[in-house]
Amino acid sequence: MKDFVNVGLLGAGTVGGGVLKVLEKNAEKIAKEVGKPVRITKVLDRHVDRLKQEYGDKYIFTDNADEVLEDKDIDIIVELLGREHPAKEFIARAFANGKHVVTANKDVLAKFGAELFPLAHEHNCDFMFEASVCGGIPIIGPLKTSMAANQITSIMGIVNGTTNYMLSKMANEHLDYDEVLKEAQAKGYAESDPTADVGGLDAARKIVILASIAFNTRFNLDDVQVEGIESIEACDIKYATDLGYAVKLLAIAKNDPENGVSLRVNPTMIPLSHPLAGVNGVYNAVFVNGDAIGEAMFLGLGAGRLPTASSVCGDIIDIARNMQHQSTGRISCTCFEEKRLCPPDKMSAPAYIRLQVADKPGALAAIAAAFGAQNVSLRNVVQTNDVKSNKTEIVVITHSVSEANLQMALQILRVLPVVEAISCVIRVEDSHLA
Amino acid sequence: MKDFVNVGLLGAGTVGGGVLKVLEKNAEKIAKEVGKPVRITKVLDRHVDRLKQEYGDKYIFTDNADEVLEDKDIDIIVELLGREHPAKEFIARAFANGKHVVTANKDVLAKFGAELFPLAHEHNCDFMFEASVCGGIPIIGPLKTSMAANQITSIMGIVNGTTNYMLSKMANEHLDYDEVLKEAQAKGYAESDPTADVGGLDAARKIVILASIAFNTRFNLDDVQVEGIESIEACDIKYATDLGYAVKLLAIAKNDPENGVSLRVNPTMIPLSHPLAGVNGVYNAVFVNGDAIGEAMFLGLGAGRLPTASSVCGDIIDIARNMQHQSTGRISCTCFEEKRLCPPDKMSAPAYIRLQVADKPGALAAIAAAFGAQNVSLRNVVQTNDVKSNKTEIVVITHSVSEANLQMALQILRVLPVVEAISCVIRVEDSHLA
Numbered sequence: 079m080k081d082f083v084n085v086g087l088l089g090a091g092t093v094g095g096g097v098l099k100v101l102e103k104n105a106e107k108i109a110k111e112v113g114k115p116v117r118i119t120k121v122l123d124r125h126v127d128r129l130k131q132e133y134g135d136k137y138i139f140t141d142n143a144d145e146v147l148e149d150k151d152i153d154i155i156v157e158l159l160g161r162e163h164p165a166k167e168f169i170a171r172a173f174a175n176g177k178h179v180v181t182a183n184k185d186v187l188a189k190f191g192a193e194l195f196p197l198a199h200e201h202n203c204d205f206m207f208e209a210s211v212c213g214g215i216p217i218i219g220p221l222k223t224s225m226a227a228n229q230i231t232s233i234m235g236i237v238n239g240t241t242n243y244m245l246s247k248m249a250n251e252h253l254d255y256d257e258v259l260k261e262a263q264a265k266g267y268a269e270s271d272p273t274a275d276v277g278g279l280d281a282a283r284k285i286v287i288l289a290s291i292a293f294n295t296r297f298n299l300d301d302v303q304v305e306g307i308e309s310i311e312a313c314d315i316k317y318a319t320d321l322g323y324a325v326k327l328l329a330i331a332k333n334d335p336e337n338g339v340s341l342r343v344n345p346t347m348i349p350l351s352h353p354l355a356g357v358n359g360v361y362n363a364v365f366v367n368g369d370a371i372g373e374a375m376f377l378g379l380g381a382g383r384l385p386t387a388s389s390v391c392g393d394i395i396d397i398a399r400n401m402q403h404q405s406t407g408r409i410s411c412t413c414f415e416e417k418r419l420c421p422p423d424k425m426s427a428p429a430y431i432r433l434q435v436a437d438k439p440g441a442l443a444a445i446a447a448a449f450g451a452q453n454v455s456l457r458n459v460v461q462t463n464d465v466k467s468n469k470t471e472i473v474v475i476t477h478s479v480s481e482a483n484l485q486m487a488l489q490i491l492r493v494l495p496v497v498e499a500i501s502c503v504i505r506v507e508d509s510h511l512a
Numbered sequence: 513m514k515d516f517v518n519v520g521l522l523g524a525g526t527v528g529g530g531v532l533k534v535l536e537k538n539a540e541k542i543a544k545e546v547g548k549p550v551r552i553t554k555v556l557d558r559h560v561d562r563l564k565q566e567y568g569d570k571y572i573f574t575d576n577a578d579e580v581l582e583d584k585d586i587d588i589i590v591e592l593l594g595r596e597h598p599a600k601e602f603i604a605r606a607f608a609n610g611k612h613v614v615t616a617n618k619d620v621l622a623k624f625g626a627e628l629f630p631l632a633h634e635h636n637c638d639f640m641f642e643a644s645v646c647g648g649i650p651i652i653g654p655l656k657t658s659m660a661a662n663q664i665t666s667i668m669g670i671v672n673g674t675t676n677y678m679l680s681k682m683a684n685e686h687l688d689y690d691e692v693l694k695e696a697q698a699k700g701y702a703e704s705d706p707t708a709d710v711g712g713l714d715a716a717r718k719i720v721i722l723a724s725i726a727f728n729t730r731f732n733l734d735d736v737q738v739e740g741i742e743s744i745e746a747c748d749i750k751y752a753t754d755l756g757y758a759v760k761l762l763a764i765a766k767n768d769p770e771n772g773v774s775l776r777v778n779p780t781m782i783p784l785s786h787p788l789a790g791v792n793g794v795y796n797a798v799f800v801n802g803d804a805i806g807e808a809m810f811l812g813l814g815a816g817r818l819p820t821a822s823s824v825c826g827d828i829i830d831i832a833r834n835m836q837h838q839s840t841g842r843i844s845c846t847c848f849e850e851k852r853l854c855p856p857d858k859m860s861a862p863a864y865i866r867l868q869v870a871d872k873p874g875a876l877a878a879i880a881a882a883f884g885a886q887n888v889s890l891r892n893v894v895q896t897n898d899v900k901s902n903k904t905e906i907v908v909i910t911h912s913v914s915e916a917n918l919q920m921a922l923q924i925l926r927v928l929p930v931v932e933a934i935s936c937v938i939r940v941e942d943s944h945l946a
């Protein structure tokens with residue numbers, strides 16, 4: 079047996095740099111955890127010169143992937159390049175060469191998981207990815223082990239830091255979407271092209287990964303109904319607060335025994351008393367319901383150099399322990415079922431709808447009738463009139479309504495003469511703590 | 513190889529009954545998780561007749577421990593008897609017979625861990641105990657794996673449901689301690705002898721277990737400074753709220769590189785914005801700080817039939833996987849260090865102190881001087897006078913103060929002529945989310 083567990087690192091950027099730091103700083107502890115020292119031997123990165131300057135000759139830096147992927151002494155490949163390609167090809171080659179893989183790459187997992195997991199299995203390699211969802215938060219590990227005896231019924235997560243920062247700011251400082259986005263970009267919390275974050279795609283990738291583990295079924299990005307936060311205005315958050323709700327971009331996976339699994343990302347109103355409602359700023363949290371555990375929530379930092387490195391290094395330790403005990407592939411195939419998907423129009427939840435209406439007698443009655451005609455009953459109705467602008471606004475929260483009926487009602491409302499615009503639609507989740 | 517993983521259950525009470533239910537209901541899923549079906553074959557319990565009536569002949573019930581502990585076909589013993597004896601002796605015998613053990617018994621772990629863990633190791637047996645701290649919440653597992661690359665700096669937990677229920681009730685309904693205790697007893701949330709809960713002993717046992725894992729050092733019950741919630745009055749919670757704090761019974765473990773590890777259980781004021789402040793009722797939560805992960809919190813149900821069974825069954829699955837891969841003892845020795853303890857008088861934190869004083873000019877000045885003489889500086893001071901009772905009360909929050917200086921200041925205050933009584937002292941934790 080070798081004296082070291084040897085790790086090859088692909089990508090020494092934000093997270094890769096954190097992994098170098100954690101493995102060095104806590105080397106002694108990690109060696110005791112594993113029973114053998116764990117070290118990074120080679121690092122692939124474009125920026126060889128800069129890295130040599132920073133780290134000296136502690137590691138071998140190279141811009142040639144072959145040097146790492148074909149190195150027979152390397153046991154574990156840690157992929158932290160980002161993006162789909164060549165990350166996916168490098169991971170596949172690692173498995174082909176009998177190397178275990180740790181990644182934080184949700185893009186690759188959500189898109190190529192179906193191809194890569196069987197490959198790992200075929201070569202009896204471990205494939206771990208705790209950092210790919212909610213950076214530092216341990217959630218994949220607990221789902222695979224501590225909660226493994228449960229039938230998971232639902233997962234609701236605040237899994238995107240950018241949008242949570244923006245919505246928190248809008249709520250606390252009564253700012254508008256555009257203002258907050260600009261500030262988030264200035265502070266580096268939002269990218270110059272924020273589409274993937276504010277549009278919900280980033281969260282969708284993460285719920286694909288979580289749901290695949292939780293429901294033991296391989297899901298794809300196409301299975302997720304995605305809506306972003308672009309149409310949320312400060313006034314929606316104000317109405318929500320007045321009605322006892324917070325507005326969060328939630329990634330939701332539910333397993334309804336009757337209709338199947340629904341996966342969606344959308345701005346969601348949750349009761350202020352719900353533990354997710356208090357998760358603000360750059361924090362992430364995942365709220366899990368299971369048939370035995372009841373309710374549990376995992377909260378922490380969803381991104382950042384060291385938190386994300388914490389998860390990556392936890393995976394490295396887990397694999398290294400497997401190597402020590404010849405038990406790699408110990409938790410191999412989590413997707414051993416094929417749960418069916420719920421048809422999108424069968425998903426149901428209460429909905430918040432904000433409408434601009436003509437200030438005419440009977441406006442409210444016409445709107446209420448339109449809802450009634452689609453069997454949508456209303457739980458809350460607020461009508462306000464802004465004297466200055468002479469704008470009349472009606473806000474309703476419906477009882478639980480199927481997506482089909484909701485869309486039909488919205489269609490009818492849109493052509494109703496008294497309705498000037500449907501400004502915002504937000505799903506409501508009322509599932510409470512006991 | 514056998515076709516089943518065979519489990520012997522000791523104790524079919526609240527949690528044991530839950531384990532029977534979960535293993536039966538989710539048998540198919542668990543078999544796929546493990547790669548082999550897991551079944552309970554024999555059950556030790558005093559109430560054989562009642563159990564036979566309830567379960568028929570699905571399991572072999574016995575009131576003779578030998579029948580289970582000496583059964584060569586049994587691989588895993590699940591100890592859910594409660595209390596120290598004979599649980600401890602049964603666990604020791606299980607190891608001697610080469611059986612793995614799962615327990616939820618914090619009493620045994622906190623008192624006999626130092627004896628039992630080496631025994632498990634000696635016989636290459638797994639010893640797991642996720643359910644012993646915070647029932648359903650996955651916290652031991654994540655500490656041992658996902659967070660294993662961290663140096664943990666602190667753990668703060670709401671780990672006792674009874675006291676959290678009581679303090680939440682006192683806060684929300686402005687009720688007094690005695691009233692709330694009676695109600696909790698009536699509802700079955702507090703035992704008829706509530707001493708271990710309200711006095712902090714139950715929480716102390718749990719922090720011993722958590723700290724032993726987090727700091728890789730075997731701690732004992734004697735290492736914990738324990739204070740209960742008995743002296744908290746409704747008015748303390750009211751003052752705390754006004755000053756921006758919640759009052760919680762926290763179990764706290766800190767590793768201060770300079771002074772060592774401090775373990776304590778005491779009522780604690782935490783900022784209302786802290787995630788632990790919103791954890792109410794029978795919910796438990798553990799807040800962890802680590803040098804890489806930053807901050808993370810684990811929330812859920814701290815007790816109850818099914819949540820606790822969820823953790824027990826997660827441990828069973830973990831061991832069964834090890835059996836499948838001949839990797840038992842995979843995470844064997846977590847206590848590979850000997851971190852030293854912080855002398856109690858060196859622990860430091862801000863403190864809240866409520867005093868009854870004589871309504872005389874100069875009272876406040878005399879009190880402020882007494883604090884000053886012990887180098888205790890004050891951050892907040894509130895003086896109130898209840899006209900009806902003509903009682904004058906002074907509430908102060910100090911800056912961070914060593915336990916030694918605090919106790920000295922309290923001693924001086926006690927003999928100060930203007931001080932009629934020191935009604936309440938509560939530690940303050942200001943550690944914030946970023």
Ligand SMILES: NC(=O)c1ccc[n+]([C@@H]2O[C@H](COP(=O)([O-])OP(=O)(O)OC[C@H]3O[C@@H](n4cnc5c(N)ncnc54)[C@H](OP(=O)(O)O)[C@@H]3O)[C@@H](O)[C@H]2O)c1
Pocket residue numbers: 088089090091092093094122123124125141157158159160161163164182183184185209210212213380381382383386
């Ligand atoms: N940052 C976080 O907080 C966080 C949190 C959770 C998950 N993640 C995931 O972790 C992964 C890494 O993220 P990161 O923020 O560390 O990215 P990053 O800072 O951009 O680091 C990636 C590094 O790899 C280099 N690189 C990329 N492709 C390469 C190639 N083909 N050959 C050689 N070098 C290459 C990059 O160079 P160039 O910059 O020149 O391309 C850069 O130095 C991503 O999958 C991300 O989604 C990140």
Ligand SMILES: NC(=O)c1ccc[n+]([C@@H]2O[C@H](COP(=O)([O-])OP(=O)(O)OC[C@H]3O[C@@H](n4cnc5c(N)ncnc54)[C@H](OP(=O)(O)O)[C@@H]3O)[C@@H](O)[C@H]2O)c1
Pocket residue numbers: 522523524525526527528556557558559575591592593594595597598616617618643644646647814815816817820
């Ligand atoms: N309940 C929870 O929510 C919870 C949560 C976390 C951890 N735990 C821990 O889980 C363990 C079990 O708790 P529990 O609430 O399930 O206890 P329980 O309801 O009292 O169940 C224990 C069962 O074992 C029987 N028993 C005890 N000693 C025995 C002996 N020597 N021989 C034969 N039968 C014996 C008991 O009979 P008798 O009743 O006649 O003694 C009872 O039927 C405890 O260590 C507890 O601290 C419980």
